Amino acid sequence: MSSRTDDEAAADDPRRAILLVVESIPRGRVSTYGLVADRAGLPRRARLVGRVLSQLPAGTTVPWHRVVGAGGRIAFPAGSRANREQRARLAREGVPTLRGRVDMDRNGWHGPAGDLDRLLWLAEPPPVTRRAARRVTRPYDRGPADAKRRSG
DNA sequence: CAGGTGACCTCTG
């Protein structure tokens, strides 16, 4: 049932399937390793997602920063360069991190819905980028947020 | 071939 596009893509090339999913994450939203794996037709293979992302070339256009750990946790060690880089990129998109994690209830992404699903799977580039380019409506207002933000 | 590692996850206590 439903689309087997993901399964086929996964069977054909898991790496590619994962990258397609990651690239479909809209600006201002985040997903998790586990969810990306699921959507790529690779259940329980979150680890592979991390591995694929770790092998992205420098300067890639793949929005790797929109992928976080379970519960919105930044996967990189607190205080690491990569950790800061990811938070900076997210902040630039209007996604705040508090105590090393993203609020998934507010910024979490569940994936494309209904017809849009097929659209995203059949077409390479997600249309969200255009929408974002026109006008970025911040998914959140603001708050105390990272006023404290530890040493990480 | 065996063992350790890792941008991970979920379930149990």
Added chain:
DNA sequence: GCAGAGGCCACCT
């Protein structure tokens, strides 16, 4: 919240 156990699997020693 944290720790342990079991899963998953590509890659390196």
